[in-house]
Amino acid sequence: MSGYLPGTASLVEEIDKKLLVVLRDGRTLIGYLRSIDQFANLVLHRTIERIHVGKKYGDIPRGIFIVRGENVVLLGEVDTENEKNLPLEEVSIDVILDMQREMQIAKEQEEERKRKALQERGMHFTEQPEDFM
């Protein structure tokens, strides 16, 4: 709990810290929080988008992000000291993007298979994915 706001939390304390932000569309951003507003819109500086696939990850440098508050799922401070000691393996951007695409394709195929199976059994439904992740 902060001194500013007893009993609750505020992003004010996270300013100028390196944060990891997860967005509603599933993206993971890591950047320095420079500014906020009352809607928890964030200004991230030196942001990288980190894509995780399995045990590997890849970073895409993005620069400055302004994130609308409603799209943030969660955020947390990055432990800068242990940042280097991740159990994950970093790969290049191209590699990770390829991996991500493959994973996406596999997922879609699985979904399609399920849908067909259900359809055969008489269940039809359309699902609107909202926030996914």
Add this chain to the structure above:
Amino acid sequence: MENAIHVMSSSGMPALGLGAGIPGSHDNELIEAPEEEEEFDVLNDETFGNCEGDWDEEEHKRFAELEGESFFDLQPPDHTKDSGYGNAERSYRSQEEFLEQSISRLMEEEEDDKAKFFGKGQPIPFSGRQQQHGQVHLDQLFGPSSPPALLDTEHLDLLQVSPKSRNIWGTPSHDSQFRKPADALRKLFDTAKAGQRGAPSPAPQVYHPPMPTQSPVGLPQAHTLEEIERQMMSRSRTPQVITAEELERQMRGEDSPRGEYSRTPQVVNHHPQIGPPPQLPPGLLPASALTGEMPRSPFPPGMPPMPLPHHMAMHPPMTPPPGKPPTGMSPINQHPMANGRSSPINIKGLPPGQNLSSPMGRSSSTPTPPLVRGMPPHFQSPHPARLVSPYSIGNSPMAVNLASRMMTPPPNMPPHGHIPHGPIPHMPPMPNSPMGTPPHTRIPPPSNMQDMSPHSRSQQQHHHVVDRRQEIYSQHGNGEASDKHRAYRTNYQRPPPWQKNQPQRRQHQHPQQGEEVEDEYAGLMTQREKDWIIKIQLLQLNTDNPYLDDYYYTYYTLRKKQEESGHTDSMARFLIPNFAKIESRAYTPAQFEGSLGRLTTASVHNPRHIIDVSGGSSPSEDSSKKNVSKELRKFRQLLMDIEKGYILLLDVDDIEKKVFAVPEDSRLSLFLERHEKICMLYQYFTSDESIEQYMQILSVRKGRKLLARVLPLFTKNQAHVALCILFHHMQALVRKDAAEGGLVSLTRPVCRAMEGSDLESLVRLVNILEGEKPPQTGSYLQTLLKNQFSAAVLCGLLNQAEQVFKDTSPVDMDNQLQTEWSQFVEEFAEGLEKMALKDLPVATFLLPLTEAHLSRHLNAQLVGKVEEKVHRLTTPLQTTASSNAAS
């Protein structure tokens, strides 16, 4: 925008160039133009430009030439066209056109100097956009979408360059015209400074540019480098706070309340010697103004302490630097902080993105080395300036620092000779961009120090820049920080020590540069903005009923307070500050009398009633209800009623808590409210309709619980009535309860409720218990005694009776009542006797007096018989066991 510009330039009016498409340029025309299209003659003189003085054909030709050159082939400008400039001014209708022209010239000249300038690191506007430079500028100048900062940056870049070449040939009169934007900048700068210093600058004013106020750019006065430096030096007080609005006003060339600033004559003098003139482009001035007045300067800790050491170091080498007029240096000397800032600005003013000083930009710790790297001071300064001045409300000191910083590098770099002027022009743009441009050289405000990483904080402390920061901090009342900084200021010697210290201070493994860049960006959000956010959040936390809205936190803090204050006092009541406004909660919107219909005044507190969404019953709902089983419906209704009872109970609870938090005078209303609610509850249990439902209510566990909780709230009379009703149903209840035994929850409250009853009430109760019809004496007791609750109730009755007998002398008691009571006691004993011990329920509630009572009324023999049983009934388990063992 650029496309638009292109179109315009090919519109066939090359002379007007970019100004053609700009709204401002047509101002005069529009004012005069007739409204209806048919009314003006498309072929008239005005349209075709035969009017005298509308424009000068010659001039425009020249301009067209220039324009063509500047935009598409960066050839050296034809300076012989200078003479036409004055005329050109006349011919231009607005400041924008003028500016445009000057910008185009600047561009041309800039190309000249390119060779001298550092080729690698150019400010972003320059690099890669040379061809469209002019267009870009114009876009940004005149397009509505251009942020002022960017605009000024462009401006600065151009103007910074141009005066240099301009002044060599130009006379003050010419220059003045050309430098109108610069003048405005200077003027603004002066104004800002004047406000701080409280006295006009000693330097006489060279020119008083009659800055046209039409320009949306608001070109402020430019200032010579030395002038700025001097001003900064002389200023030793804490910078004033300058609000964003003030800055904007200044930008627009209005007179700030701070007074007019004297202009420096050095503008002209120094030009030949110093490279980029101190004339600050429009954008620059606000920055300098900012710097002068910023109480808070979010300079990153990475701000190299260079400024100060530079300053110190520069005193001796004042004269050595070739071509540096002592006067130029004096400002630096005067202003330690400025000095401190200048070199760092130069070095790392550039955003990482800019190639100009990628090494420089990063190494805040090495102001000198980057400079030594041979970055042309000219370019250095612009970039740092642009980058450095972080514009935010509390940024003026920062800007000043930037300016001073920019000035200091020159002394440090004799070889370059014209560094100082570079940075300054670029300063203004920064302030204008509300946090838009990365504040490379921001020093986080003192209050930010708390949230800064330790590493950056330590860096900060070691930086001399803090000198300025100290002022800022002191303004904020952060004495601790300022003390530290003061100490550092004195200790700080030269850049090298600062450089050396830098790595030590780093706690992280980050590369030096990366850290500094990050530190530079730290503090983007000023303390004021943070406070604003916190204020909003606190507002959201306001609540009328913390027990309701934030139950756990409320109790948590209560408990904590209790622990702190000691364990003696009872649960401290939570004092809610906004409870005081408890009375004014009812808000009735303004209503008008005598008006036809109902006038509504919608406001935040009284929004317009658009749609009535209430839980009203719709026809469909009724019909569907009928389908549901009647009993089920009734049962549901019963449950709902019980729930309502609970809500009333909760309200009473809340009121009880509120009572302590509210001042005395408002408590009465609370009490009344509470009483009212209790009465409602009472009604619920005792009204005729409820009596019919009584059994049902009490068959629901929640109903029982409700009754149990409500009984203590009742007044004596109310309680008695409730008990009567309860006893009335006792038999039935007991029968029903045989399996479940849920009535026990009522035991204690009932017994408690009986406390204080007089004999009469007791007798009445007993009579009720016995039933209407002539009782088979004692038989009713059988059932009652079997059930734990009823048995306990009976014993409770006896208990209370004993109490009564003890307290009142026999004289006062009614004889008949006594007789009746004795009769009851005998019946009780006999009934008890008939029952086997093992059938009797075990007591849960201690009724100490029952036994004694029996002794009082009964003969010893009978007492002896039932003693054990009574004991069992009236003494809770643990003692019963012991008694069993004993017997």
